[in-house]
Amino acid sequence: MMRIVVLPTAEQAAVGVARFVARAVADRPDTVLGLPTGRTMVRVYDALIRMYERGDVRFRRVTTFNLDEFIGLRPRHSGRYRAFMERYFFGAVDLRPGAAQFPSGGHEGGRRYDAAIARAGGLDLCVLGIGTNGHLGFNEPGPSLSAATHRVRLLPATRRANAYLFARGLPEVPRAAMSMGIATILNARTVVLLATGADKATIVRRALTGPITTRVPASLLQVHPNALVVLDRPAAGRLSRRAAR
Numbered sequence: 001m002m003r004i005v006v007l008p009t010a011e012q013a014a015v016g017v018a019r020f021v022a023r024a025v026a027d028r029p030d031t032v033l034g035l036p037t038g039r040t041m042v043r044v045y046d047a048l049i050r051m052y053e054r055g056d057v058r059f060r061r062v063t064t065f066n067l068d069e070f071i072g073l074r075p076r077h078s079g080r081y082r083a084f085m086e087r088y089f090f091g092a093v094d095l096r097p098g099a100a101q102f103p104s105g106g107h108e109g110g111r112r113y114d115a116a117i118a119r120a121g122g123l124d125l126c127v128l129g130i131g132t133n134g135h136l137g138f139n140e141p142g143p144s145l146s147a148a149t150h151r152v153r154l155l156p157a158t159r160r161a162n163a164y165l166f167a168r169g170l171p172e173v174p175r176a177a178m179s180m181g182i183a184t185i186l187n188a189r190t191v192v193l194l195a196t197g198a199d200k201a202t203i204v205r206r207a208l209t210g211p212i213t214t215r216v217p218a219s220l221l222q223v224h225p226n227a228l229v230v231l232d233r234p235a236a237g238r239l240s241r242r243a244a245r
């Protein structure tokens with residue numbers, strides 16, 4: 001079942017998602033989280049940091065698995081998603097060193113990543129953003145999707161959307177990455193997707209109310225038994241009133 005919640009502003013939508021995450025962690029302090037990067041998420045991580053600073057949430061016993069990571073960047077490169085997470089979230093909370101994992105290592109590495117998630121008891125909650133082309137993590141639209149964590153070639157649109165992370169822009173964006181597979185994501189007990197801004201309105205409508213298709217990876221969330229979608233008003237702008245209720 002997919003529940004859609006529309007809030008007036010991007011800030012309110014992000015705070016809503018942060019509260020949802022904080023509640024999951026409060027209910028179960030050793031929660032296993034799937035976490036995304038992306039500009040949309042900066043506000044969510046900000047809100048979680050504020051809650052942490054107020055003493056409303058603790059991450060000491062939490063384990064995290066990020067959805068994706070670039071391939072081919074040196075370990076301390078500032079464009080890495082690990083660097084993004086350190087900068088916007090991990091560096092400001094009490095997550096244990098070593099509790100945050102990122103996929104790496106091609107085919108074998110993908111198998112190890114899924115095995116590590118299974119050993120941790122599976123993802124309790126997977127937080128998701130959405131690419132303007134409908135990708136989840138780096139599961140790009142196409143004739144098929146991979147179930148397991150795997151190596152992907154990034155589409156030009158996705159490389160452009162990630163250029164902001166690199167000092168020299170697009171030429172510096174890797175052409176390959178690792179991504180959780182679509183089954184890795186859909187196996188999470190709960191998923192919460194956040195989309196904000198008018199530039200996501202078209203893909204949000206296709207993903208939430210269009211046909212379920214590998215051409216729009218996020219449309220597969222329609223089959224998830226426990227999915228929450230949080231939108232701001234601009235991102236919900238192309239949904240029918242009935243869908244956005």
Ligand code: GLP
Binds near residue numbers: 136
């Ligand atoms: C990247 C990430 C995705 C994320 C997407 C949206 O491509 N790999 O996991 O959902 O960006 O990012 P933004 O929030 O910047 O629109």
